[in-house]
Every structure is written in C-alpha cells, then in structure tokens.
Amino acid sequence: xxxxxxxxxxxxxxxxxxxxxxxxxxxxxxxxxxxxxxxxxxxxxxxxxxxxxxxxxxxxxxxxxxxxxxxxxxxxxxxxxxxxxxxxxxxxxxxxxxxxxxxxxxxxxxxxxxxxxxxxxxxxxxxxxxxxxxxxxxxxxxxxxxxxxxxxxxxxxxxxxxxxxxxxxxxxxxxxxxxxxxxxxxxxxxxxxxxxxxxxxxxxxxxxxxxxxxxxxxxxxxxxxxxxxxxxxxxxxxxxxxxxxxxxxxxxxxxxxxxxxxxxxxxxxxxxxxxxxxxxxxxxxxxxxxxxxxxxxxxxxxxxxxxxxxxxxxxxxxxxxxxxxxxxxxxxxxxxxxxxxxxxxxxxxxxxxxxxxxxxxxxxxxxxxxxxxxxxxxxxxxxxxxxxxxxxxxxxxxxxxxxxxxxxxxxxxxxxxxxxxxxxxxxxxxxxxxxxxxxxxxxxxxxxxxxxxxxxxxxxxxxxxxxxxxxx
Numbered sequence: 001x002x003x004x005x006x007x008x009x010x011x012x013x014x015x016x017x018x019x020x021x022x023x024x025x026x027x028x029x030x031x032x033x034x035x036x037x038x039x040x041x042x043x044x045x046x047x048x049x050x051x052x053x054x055x056x057x058x059x060x061x062x063x064x065x066x067x068x069x070x071x072x073x074x075x076x077x078x079x080x081x082x083x084x085x086x087x088x089x090x091x092x093x094x095x096x097x098x099x100x101x102x103x104x105x106x107x108x109x110x111x112x113x114x115x116x117x118x119x120x121x122x123x124x125x126x127x128x129x130x131x132x133x134x135x136x137x138x139x140x141x142x143x144x145x146x147x148x149x150x151x152x153x154x155x156x157x158x159x160x161x162x163x164x165x166x167x168x169x170x171x172x173x174x175x176x177x178x179x180x181x182x183x184x185x186x187x188x189x190x191x192x193x194x195x196x197x198x199x200x201x202x203x204x205x206x207x208x209x210x211x212x213x214x215x216x217x218x219x220x221x222x223x224x225x226x227x228x229x230x231x232x233x234x235x236x237x238x239x240x241x242x243x244x245x246x247x248x249x250x251x252x253x254x255x256x257x258x259x260x261x262x263x264x265x266x267x268x269x270x271x272x273x274x275x276x277x278x279x280x281x282x283x284x285x286x287x288x289x290x291x292x293x294x295x296x297x298x299x300x301x302x303x304x305x306x307x308x309x310x311x312x313x314x315x316x317x318x319x320x321x322x323x324x325x326x327x328x329x330x331x332x333x334x335x336x337x338x339x340x341x342x343x344x345x346x347x348x349x350x351x352x353x354x355x356x357x358x359x360x361x362x363x364x365x366x367x368x369x370x371x372x373x374x375x376x377x378x379x380x381x382x383x384x385x386x387x388x389x390x391x392x393x394x395x396x397x398x399x400x401x402x403x404x405x406x407x408x409x410x411x412x413x414x415x416x417x418x419x420x421x422x423x424x425x426x427x428x429x430x431x432x433x434x435x436x437x438x439x440x441x442x443x444x445x446x447x448x449x450x451x452x453x454x455x456x457x458x459x460x461x462x463x464x465x466x467x468x469x470x471x472x
Contacts, residue, residue: 014071018047018048024038025040027065035067035068038086039085041079087135110123112199113131120154156175156188159179214226252264252291255336259372267288267334267335269337270338271319272397272401273311273345281303283317286400286403299327304317313348315345341367365393370390421435
C-alpha cells in the first residue's frame with residue numbers, strides 16, 4: 001500500500017494540473033504497457049474521477065488503477081476529435097482494459113475510395129482496396145450529418161458511374177462534374193487531398209493553404225475559383241470555431257508569442273483616423289488593459305495641422321500628440337501600439353515614435369486580408385480565422401474604428417445643425433430658435449419682408465434687415 005501511495009503521489013500532482021479541455025488520456029503500468037485509453041470533454045474532471053478510494057470505484061477499474069504508474073494526455077479541439085483519436089489508438093494498440101471498438105463491423109467509418117475520381121462514402125468494414133478509412137464513429141446519425149456537410153464543402157462526385165451529362169448534384173453546387181470534364185484530374189485531386197487533411201486533423205495547415213490559394217486565384221483574376229475557396233474557408237472556419245475550445249495560454253500570452261514581444265502586452269493602445277474627403281478629420285485612441293476595453297483612457301483628437309486628405313500625416317499628428325505634452329504625463333506608456341491599416345499607416349506611426357525616442361512595439365492590421373504587418377519584416381503575419389490572437393487584435397482595431405467613426409459623425413451632425421443665422425450680428429441662440437419657430441424654416445424666412453421679420457420675430461428693423469440681406 002505504501003508503494004502504491006508512493007506511485008500515486010506524482011500522478012495526483014499531475015492530475016491536479018491537467019487542462020479543462022477535451023482530449024484523450026492513456027494509463028500505463030510500471031513496465032510501460034498501455035492499459036487503457038479514454039476520451040474526455042474535460043481531461044481534468046474525467047481523469048480526476050479515477051483517482052479516488054478503491055471502494056468508490058468499480059472492481060474492474062479499481063484493479064486497473066492499482067497497476068497504473070504513468071499517465072499521458074493529448075489535448076484535442078473537440079470531444080468529437082477526441083473520440084476519433086481514441087478509436088484509432090485502441091485499434092492500433094489494443095489496450096488490455098479497453099473493450100470498446102473491438103470490432104470494425106459495429107460502427108460505421110468514412111471511406112475515401114481509391115478511384116481516378118475518388119468518392120466519400122460510408123463503410124462498415126475495412127478492405128485491402130487502397131482506400132483511406134477514417135473512424136469508426138460511435139454516433140452514426142452525427143456522422144451522416146457530417147457527411148452531408150463535407151460533401152457541400154468538398155464537392156466530390158457521389159455517382160458510382162459517370163452519367164452522360166451533369167446531374168442534379170452539379171446544379172446544386174455539390175459536384176464539379178468530372179463526368180464531362182468540367183474539372184480536370186489535378187484540380188479534383190487537390191480537393192480530395194484537402195478533404196483528407198481535414199479528416200486527419202490537419203485543419204490549421206489546410207486553412208492556411210486555402211487562404212494562399214484564394215489570394216493567388218484572385219490575383220490571377222480567377223474569380224470563380226477564388227469565390228469557391230473563400231466559401232470553403234468560411235464553412236470550415238464556422239465548424240472549427242463551433243467545436244474549438246480555448247487553449248491553455250490566454251490570448252495575451254499567445255499574442256506575446258506570435259509577435260515575439262519582450263513582455264506581456266497588458267496595455268494595448270490602438271489608433272484610427274476618420275474623415276470624409278478631409279472634412280472634420282479626427283483621430284481616436286482606445287486602450288485595452290488585460291485584453292479588455294479601458295474606456296477611462298480613451299481619447300479623441302481633432303486634426304489641426306493637416307489639410308485635405310492625408311491619412312499618414314494625420315496618423316503622425318495623433319501619435320505625436322498622444323506621446324508628447326500633457327497626455328504623455330497623464331497616461332502610462334503601452335506595451336503595444338496597434339494602428340488600423342497596413343504598411344503605410346504603420347510606418348507613419350513608427351516614424352513618429354522614433355522621432356520621440358520611444359521604443360514601443362507597434363503593429364498594423366491590414367483591412368483587406370486581416371493580416372498583421374510589422375515594421376521588422378516584409379511579409380505579413382498570417383493567422384487563422386479561428387486564432388484567439390487574431391480575434392483579440394480585431395476586437396481592439398474594431399473598437400478604435402467605432403470610437404473614431406462615432407466622434408466623426410457627432411462633429412458632422414453638429415456642423416449640420418449650425419445655421420446661417422449664427423453668422424448674423426444680433427442673432428443669438430434664443431433669437432434663432434424664436435425665428436425658426438415663428439417662420440417654420442429658413443426658406444419661409446427668406447421670402448418674408450423686413451417688416452414681417454421684425455414683427456413676427458420681435459426684432460429691431462436693422463437686425464431684420466441684416467437677416468433679409470444675408471438670406472437673399
């Protein structure tokens with residue numbers, strides 16, 4: 001018993017630090033033999049349930065746990081992925097204490113056929129036919145639902161024999177009609193390999209590859225292919241996001257790693273410029289602390305030194321005013337500066353920071369492809385649409401944009417509300433309101449005589465004459 005307690009102590013410590021995420025766990029004995037493989041929605045909770053007094057466990061489990069000397073885990077993005085990995089390990093390793101998945105005939109699998117133009121079908125048995133098999137799956141209804149989704153995203157043929165003309169599947173957009181050579185073999189094979197990558201869990205790499213191919217197709221003006229790839233990316237992203245769980249490291253830690261920052265970006269300041277053909281130009285600065293908006297430190301800037309449309313000069317002015325003078329003394333320096341824009345806007349901000357002798361890491365978020373640009377490297381940083389880092393940066397950027405747009409609209413509305421009457425000597429706010437109430441509009445006021453304006457507006461004749469002269 002003492003020996004067993006000695007063996008359990010490091011395991012207990014390991015279990016207490018397991019992540020609250022889906023994945024698979026493996027129990028090994030002292031000789032390194034695999035005893036059991038299991039899946040979990042929460043590794044921490046599921047594995048901890050084994051480490052109780054033997055009287056609280058069933059006889060079979062208690063006997064197994066008495067032999068456990070080592071624990072290994074593997075985190076997955078979802079419980080469904082953990083289920084698939086569990087099935088594969090049990091099939092390959094045949095752990096002594098696993099009895100599930102002992103017969104391929106019990107559960108269906110997905111099969112990519114070995115044909116010139118492969119199909120995705122459901123199979124009950126593995127055969128030595130050169131096909132690729134995935135599974136088995138313990139929930140057939142969910143698997144069949146997944147097949148329908150995969151056929152929409154990866155439009156492979158479903159017919160056993162080629163028809164003489166495109167079938168309904170082609171007209172529904174779920175097949176690219178290899179039967180009549182509407183798609184050639186190399187392009188079809190690429191879709192097959194994309195599907196295989198998705199089923200094998202290589203989803204990050206797949207999304208990056210699809211993104212690169214979409215940009216290349218758009219650049220080559222192959223707009224139909226670019227649109228198909230865009231739709232694939234959107235569909236796959238929606239599925240991954242729906243099933244994904246947060247990673248052990250938080251978004252700030254991941255952002256620090258992605259940008260190779262010397263310290264955690266606890267304070268992020270983001271800048272945006274808003275103007276309409278150079279009119280009423282404003283800059284905004286929003287602040288995020290610990291990944292959340294800190295509105296007490298938000299600031300607006302009315303552009304003072306730039307005439308016309310010049311976003312770069314406006315960005316320089318805003319950055320200079322933030323990090324010099326009163327604001328520099330009032331607010332702490334950030335750990336990271338973010339500008340809404342690409343290389344040009346970022347260069348403007350970095351140039352001003354350098355002029356102020358400030359060494360603050362800075363990045364830009366380009367609108368077109370949502371790529372991160374940095375001053376140090378020519379190529380942008382491309383993150384997956386599912387990345388928590390990208391979500392955080394987009395949130396900060398969008399908040400800066402919203403804050404700038406809101407202030408710009410307020411200024412434009414204030415300008416619209418200003419009346420020509422404000423420029424006439426002798427007309428203050430009260431007289432302006434009284435005149436508009438008496439006449440209903442500036443148009444009615446403009447067609448009135450001097451005497452009528454003086455009478456209805458209760459004004460001296462000289463003031464009424466000024467109004468009539470200005471409006472005329």
